[in-house]
Amino acid sequence: MSDLRRGLIVPSAGGTGGASATSSSSGPLPNVSAEQDTHAFLSSSFPVSWNTRIYTQVLGAAHLIVSLGIVLAADxxxxxxxxxxxxxxxxALFGMFCVFSVFVVFDTIVPALAKAFMNFFEPATLFIQRWLPLFYVPSLVVLPLAVRDVPAASGLKIFLITFGGWLASLAVAGYTALAVRKLVKTQLIPAEPMSKPSPFSTFETWAWAVIFVASFGLAYFNPTALGTTARTCLPFLLASTVLGYMVGSGLPPGVKKVLHPIISCALSAELAAAAYGYVSGSGLDAVLGDYLTKAPSNPGAGDVLMGFLGSVIISFAFSMFKQRKLVKRHAAEIFTSIALASTFSLYSTAIMGRLIGLEPSLTISILPRCITVALALSIVSFFEGVNSSLTAAVVVLTGLIGANFVQAAMDKLGLNDPIARGIGTASSTFGLRSSAHGLGTAALSAKEPEALPFCAIAYGLTGIFGSIICSVPAVRQSLIFIAG
Known part of the structure; x- marks a missing residue:
C-alpha cells in the first residue's frame, strides 16, 4: 500500500522531488503532513492529474475514517x-494505559511495528487535536441552565477560589520542579517535534455556513423533520459551534487571550440557539435542552461533540509515547511535581471552599479546576450531586487566567528553569488545552520552545494522576468531608 500511494503521489522519474517525497514516508502509510507537503511541492513543479489528486484525497479520507473509527469504537x-x-x-483512561502499554511492548520487541502503528493513527490524533476545543464546549453552552440556581455570592466565592488556587498551584508545581531539578541535575535533551494540525480553509468555512443556513431553515419550517426537535436542530447547532471555533481560531493572538476559540464557539452556539428560540417561539431554554439531551436515543449537537471526549483521553497515549524518552529522562522532576501539584490542587480547593463558606456541592464541582476538561468531567462523575457545566466553566476560567498572567507570574516567582516553566504553565492553563498546547503555551512555542514539551506532557499526566487518586474511595470521602 505504501508503494502504491507513493507511486500515485510522486512521479516515477528520479530527481529531487521523488527523493524528498520518499524520505517523508516513515511507515506503512505516509502521514498527513507529509502528503500535504508533497502536494504543495508537486502543484508548483509537476502537472498532477485530477484523478491522482482525487484518488489521494479519497485514500486520505478513508485512512482518517478507519483510524478514528477504531479509536471511537474502542472507547x-x-x-x-x-x-x-x-x-x-x-x-477511556484504562484504554489509554492499554494503548500506551502496547506501544511500549512493540517498541521493545519490534520498534518498526510501533512506528507503523503511530503513523497509521496519526490522522486520528491530528483530527482530535484540530477539533479538541469543540469537544469541551457543550457544558459551556448549556451553562445558563446549570448556574441559574447559583447565588451571586457563591459565584464570587468560586472566582476567588479559582484565582487564588491558580496562583497557589502554579507556585507548588514550579517550586517542586525546581527543587527536584537541583537534586537530580539531569541535563536537558531535545524533545521530539510536535505535530500541528492544518489551518482551516475557506472552503471548510463556506461549507459549514451552507449547512447552518440550510438546516436552520429546515428546522424553522418543520421542527420535527428529522423525528424530534433535538435531531432537527442538531445540524445547525453543530454548524454554529464549528463556525464559532473557526472564526475564533483566526483571531489575532492578543484577542484570543480574552476571546479564546472555546469561548467564541460557545457564544456562537448560544447566539444560534437564542435566534432559533426567538423565531420559532420555543425559547432559549428549550433549544439549549435540545443541544445537550444526554439521551443516547435522542442526541443533540452537544451529545455528538461530547461523544469524542473518551477518544481525547485515549489519544494521550500517542503523545506520551512520542515523548517517552523525555519522560523517562526527567521522570523524577515530572512525576514528583505533577503528583504534589495535583494533590494540592484538589485538597486546597476543598479547604478554601470550606473556609469561605461555599456550598459543598459547588465546592465538589470545582475540585478539578486545574485539570483538562476531558478528565475533569470524568473526575466529578465520581461524586454525586455535582454540576458538570460549572466544572467545565471553572476549568476554562482557570485557563483564561493562566493564559494572561502565567509568564509574568513565573518571572516574579523566579521560575526560570524550562521544566519548571513548562509544568507550571500546564498547571495553570489546563482548561484551554488545544492540540498539543493550550492558549497559555502559545507564547512558549515562540519564546520558550524548550519548555513546550514539558507543558504538553504535564497536561495529560496531571489529569491522569487526578483521576487515579479520585478513584480511591478513601480520597473521595476525605474530599467530601473537608468540603463539608
Missing amino acids: KFLKQAFVAASIKFPS
Whole structure:
C-alpha cells in the first residue's frame, strides 16, 4: 500500500522531488503532513492529474475514517464493558494505559511495528487535536441552565477560589520542579517535534455556513423533520459551534487571550440557539435542552461533540509515547511535581471552599479546576450531586487566567528553569488545552520552545494522576468531608 500511494503521489522519474517525497514516508502509510507537503511541492513543479489528486484525497479520507473509527469504537466498547461490570474508574483512561502499554511492548520487541502503528493513527490524533476545543464546549453552552440556581455570592466565592488556587498551584508545581531539578541535575535533551494540525480553509468555512443556513431553515419550517426537535436542530447547532471555533481560531493572538476559540464557539452556539428560540417561539431554554439531551436515543449537537471526549483521553497515549524518552529522562522532576501539584490542587480547593463558606456541592464541582476538561468531567462523575457545566466553566476560567498572567507570574516567582516553566504553565492553563498546547503555551512555542514539551506532557499526566487518586474511595470521602 505504501508503494502504491507513493507511486500515485510522486512521479516515477528520479530527481529531487521523488527523493524528498520518499524520505517523508516513515511507515506503512505516509502521514498527513507529509502528503500535504508533497502536494504543495508537486502543484508548483509537476502537472498532477485530477484523478491522482482525487484518488489521494479519497485514500486520505478513508485512512482518517478507519483510524478514528477504531479509536471511537474502542472507547465505546470499553465504556459499555465498564458499565456492565459496575466499574467506576474512567474506561477511556484504562484504554489509554492499554494503548500506551502496547506501544511500549512493540517498541521493545519490534520498534518498526510501533512506528507503523503511530503513523497509521496519526490522522486520528491530528483530527482530535484540530477539533479538541469543540469537544469541551457543550457544558459551556448549556451553562445558563446549570448556574441559574447559583447565588451571586457563591459565584464570587468560586472566582476567588479559582484565582487564588491558580496562583497557589502554579507556585507548588514550579517550586517542586525546581527543587527536584537541583537534586537530580539531569541535563536537558531535545524533545521530539510536535505535530500541528492544518489551518482551516475557506472552503471548510463556506461549507459549514451552507449547512447552518440550510438546516436552520429546515428546522424553522418543520421542527420535527428529522423525528424530534433535538435531531432537527442538531445540524445547525453543530454548524454554529464549528463556525464559532473557526472564526475564533483566526483571531489575532492578543484577542484570543480574552476571546479564546472555546469561548467564541460557545457564544456562537448560544447566539444560534437564542435566534432559533426567538423565531420559532420555543425559547432559549428549550433549544439549549435540545443541544445537550444526554439521551443516547435522542442526541443533540452537544451529545455528538461530547461523544469524542473518551477518544481525547485515549489519544494521550500517542503523545506520551512520542515523548517517552523525555519522560523517562526527567521522570523524577515530572512525576514528583505533577503528583504534589495535583494533590494540592484538589485538597486546597476543598479547604478554601470550606473556609469561605461555599456550598459543598459547588465546592465538589470545582475540585478539578486545574485539570483538562476531558478528565475533569470524568473526575466529578465520581461524586454525586455535582454540576458538570460549572466544572467545565471553572476549568476554562482557570485557563483564561493562566493564559494572561502565567509568564509574568513565573518571572516574579523566579521560575526560570524550562521544566519548571513548562509544568507550571500546564498547571495553570489546563482548561484551554488545544492540540498539543493550550492558549497559555502559545507564547512558549515562540519564546520558550524548550519548555513546550514539558507543558504538553504535564497536561495529560496531571489529569491522569487526578483521576487515579479520585478513584480511591478513601480520597473521595476525605474530599467530601473537608468540603463539608
